[in-house]
Amino acid sequence: xxxSTLAPATPPTDRPATSGSPLARLxxxxxxxxPAPLAAGEGAVAWIEALTAALPPCRTLPLLEHFCGALPLxxxxxxxxxxxxEVAPARxxxxxLALGLFTPNPAFSLGDGAMAALPAGEDGFTxxxxxxxxxxxxxxxxxxxxxxxxxxDGQGRLGLLPxxxxxxxxxxxxxxxxxxxxxxxxxxxxxxxxxxxxxxxVLDRLAATSALAAALHARGGITALRRAAREATxxxxxxxxxxSQLVAMGLTELEIEVxxxxxxxxxxxxxxxxxxxxxxxxxAGRGGEEVFGRPGLALATAAVGILTAVAERTxxxxxxxxxxxxxxxxxxxxxxxxxxxxxxxxxxxxxxxxSLDL
Numbered sequence: 001x002x003x004s005t006l007a008p009a010t011p012p013t014d015r016p017a018t019s020g021s022p023l024a025r026l027x028x029x030x031x032x033x034x035p036a037p038l039a040a041g042e043g044a045v046a047w048i049e050a051l052t053a054a055l056p057p058c059r060t061l062p063l064l065e066h067f068c069g070a071l072p073l074x075x076x077x078x079x080x081x082x083x084x085x086e087v088a089p090a091r092x093x094x095x096x097l098a099l100g101l102f103t104p105n106p107a108f109s110l111g112d113g114a115m116a117a118l119p120a121g122e123d124g125f126t127x128x129x130x131x132x133x134x135x136x137x138x139x140x141x142x143x144x145x146x147x148x149x150x151x152x153d154g155q156g157r158l159g160l161l162p163x164x165x166x167x168x169x170x171x172x173x174x175x176x177x178x179x180x181x182x183x184x185x186x187x188x189x190x191x192x193x194x195x196x197x198x199x200x201x202v203l204d205r206l207a208a209t210s211a212l213a214a215a216l217h218a219r220g221g222i223t224a225l226r227r228a229a230r231e232a233t234x235x236x237x238x239x240x241x242x243x244s245q246l247v248a249m250g251l252t253e254l255e256i257e258v259x260x261x262x263x264x265x266x267x268x269x270x271x272x273x274x275x276x277x278x279x280x281x282x283x284a285g286r287g288g289e290e291v292f293g294r295p296g297l298a299l300a301t302a303a304v305g306i307l308t309a310v311a312e313r314t315x316x317x318x319x320x321x322x323x324x325x326x327x328x329x330x331x332x333x334x335x336x337x338x339x340x341x342x343x344x345x346x347x348x349x350x351x352x353x354x355s356l357d358l
Contacts (some may be wrong), residue, residue: 056330056334069142100132133175136173212266214338215307224329261302286338308344
């Protein structure tokens with residue numbers, strides 16, 4: 001969508017946004033603030049299109065997790081009257097929040113990446129464990145991280161860990177907590193969902209927006225690969241790549257998969273006039289009860305997997321064929337970020353299986 005159709009981004013307060021704030025980043029890229037809530041509809045689709053067209057994956061991902069993940073999760077997990085203290089400035093676009101839900105683990109499970117939380121004092125907690133973020137919080141200027149907490153009684157809760165914090169060490173994109181104090185006001189009540197997945201509806205919307213962003217970046221990556229192959233010359237006679245070489249690159253198959261994933265994500269986020277959003281598929285759970293899957297998680301599983309494949313193809317062709325591939329996946333940093341949308345395809349697949357009680 002042309003930028004002129006998007007409302008200009010203006011700060012809602014007199015307080016200027018810092019250089020690392022979400023509003024400042026959007027302004028630098030010539031983008032507007034996202035529609036609120038950023039869940040579905042043409043406005044959401046247009047904003048994600050503009051975001052991915054203006055910024056590469058390594059800069060798209062922190063903003064997507066802030067607006068589509070951290071803020072909606074906190075709104076769902078905490079009462080409106082008792083939100084953690086960093087939420088208000090985060091909603092105004094003054095500070096950036098990160099998601100600490102996608103820590104890699106052998107089970108590819110959101111629940112297995114939780115931090116241990118031990119009660120301390122009247123209503124506080126101390127945290128222990130490590131989580132991986134999608135970016136370096138020190139470099140990004142991140143002011144808080146949404147974390148999944150496991151209590152000794154087996155309860156799962158969400159917490160907002162302010163940064164910097166006592167007992168917290170940051171090493172690149174990894175965050176290590178050793179006896180880190182967290183006030184009770186920064187911790188939600190018990191999560192009612194099973195399988196360690198907090199507020200499944202919100203996560204499904206994050207998965208759907210991640211799917212569209214991943215598909216759009218993948219389309220840009222395919223376009224860049226096509227252009228690099230078209231312009232490439234090799235051999236002693238300087239001939240362009242042969243048809244057999246192009247077939248071996250497998251670009252056509254990836255192109256078809258990207259188109260299908262993008263179309264499905266668009267359709268889910270913004271149904272055609274007169275159409276209702278697709279209902280979640282009903283399946284029989286382990287106990288015979290009817291459970292419902294999450295379309296967003298299915299879309300993310302496909303789209304993030306395709307983006308990862310395009311990133312890997314880009315890296316391989318740069319090394320093996322010496323192609324100078326530009327586009328959104330031109331740098332190693334962006335190719336690494338491509339693997340981390342919604343924690344990667346295996347984590348999205350695991351979350352989908354959990355939602356289906358499989």
